[in-house]
Amino acid sequence: MGAEIIDGRKVATEVKDALISRIEILRARGVTPGLAAVLVGDDPASATYVRGKAKACDKLGIYSEVITRPAGFQQSELIELVRQLNRNEKIHGILVQSPLPPHMDELAVTLTIDLAKDVDGFHPHNVGMLLIGRGELIPCTPHGIIKLLEYYHLDPSGKEVVVVGRSNIVGKPVAALLVQKSPIGNATVTIAHSRSADLPSITKRADIVIAAVGRANTITADMIKEGAVVIDVGINRIEDATRKRGYRLAGDVDYDGCALKASYITPVPGGVGPMTIAMLMANTVKAAELISAG
Numbered sequence: 001m002g003a004e005i006i007d008g009r010k011v012a013t014e015v016k017d018a019l020i021s022r023i024e025i026l027r028a029r030g031v032t033p034g035l036a037a038v039l040v041g042d043d044p045a046s047a048t049y050v051r052g053k054a055k056a057c058d059k060l061g062i063y064s065e066v067i068t069r070p071a072g073f074q075q076s077e078l079i080e081l082v083r084q085l086n087r088n089e090k091i092h093g094i095l096v097q098s099p100l101p102p103h104m105d106e107l108a109v110t111l112t113i114d115l116a117k118d119v120d121g122f123h124p125h126n127v128g129m130l131l132i133g134r135g136e137l138i139p140c141t142p143h144g145i146i147k148l149l150e151y152y153h154l155d156p157s158g159k160e161v162v163v164v165g166r167s168n169i170v171g172k173p174v175a176a177l178l179v180q181k182s183p184i185g186n187a188t189v190t191i192a193h194s195r196s197a198d199l200p201s202i203t204k205r206a207d208i209v210i211a212a213v214g215r216a217n218t219i220t221a222d223m224i225k226e227g228a229v230v231i232d233v234g235i236n237r238i239e240d241a242t243r244k245r246g247y248r249l250a251g252d253v254d255y256d257g258c259a260l261k262a263s264y265i266t267p268v269p270g271g272v273g274p275m276t277i278a279m280l281m282a283n284t285v286k287a288a289e290l291i292s293a294g
């Protein structure tokens with residue numbers, strides 16, 4: 001029997017719909033939530049993500065500004081731009097699209113973002129709050145994964161979860177959320193990475209596998225156990241001459257193989273990706289609520 005497909009588009013739509021009444025309440029108080037997305041350089045994937053985020057804002061009636069700067073933009077200029085956005089009353093959320101050009105120190109830029117406007121949840125203060133279970137602005141992709149598990153009643157409590165990937169934006173925060181003493185938490189979490197020995201023996205233990213690697217086909221059917229829940233975070237561009245744009249998107253998981261063995265699986269596209277945008281919208285609304293409440 002094949003796996004049930006976790007429909008990220010459907011859940012994302014519900015998350016965004018639930019924001020509409022909160023946005024209306026804010027508007028009635030004279031506050032329009034506002035998001036600024038800063039894009040430095042000409043990475044095509046980053047440009048696509050930023051466009052998607054701005055489009056989601058438009059649909060919800062969230063004010064948005066997309067600020068693009070050339071790859072040669074200096075770090076000091078970017079920090080000054082972020083400071084201006086910190087002061088800008090129309091803006092409640094600031095995101096600086098990663099990756100930044102190699103001459104920039106991402107942490108220095110993140111540290112400049114006003115904590116209350118850190119809708120990506122990457123500022124070390126917000127990361128620390130998440131770790132102690134008091135996070136307000138939770139990183140969007142990990143939070144989106146939690147929402148998917150919640151929606152499909154896939155309670156991780158007492159389960160073995162293996163997160164493959166230890167990045168600060170996906171792997172570590174999703175592991176931190178799943179280990180919390182909280183409704184969609186209480187899991188026994190293992191984080192694997194490129195130095196992990198014998199990855200298949202680790203992933204085979206998992207009731208829930210979360211792949212955040214950035215390499216297609218890292219997780220194959222022989223690496224998961226029968227009935228596992230498979231969450232695929234990866235977005236990889238695979239050259240494909242049959243497609244008009246010359247590539248197709250693939251996750252980190254061998255979808256066709258794993259779908260035959262898993263109980264639930266996220267597709268790429270249409271799984272975790274839409275949730276990331278939905279949770280960004282949710283964080284922007286939350287930031288506007290918190291800032292406007294003083």
Ligand code: NDP
Pocket residue numbers: 141164165166167168169170171192193194195196199212213214215218233234235236272273274276
């Ligand atoms: P990073 O490159 O920051 O981290 C990748 C992680 O995978 C690292 O910890 C790395 O290990 C580990 N890794 C690499 N190769 C292997 C391997 N062969 N076996 C085990 N672990 C390995 O990536 P991100 O976390 O930023 O992103 C991961 C993927 O998710 C990307 O495809 C990205 O595009 C996608 N993404 C999708 C989002 C969405 O909304 N769907 C949002 C954010 C990211 P090590 O630390 O040892 O190098």
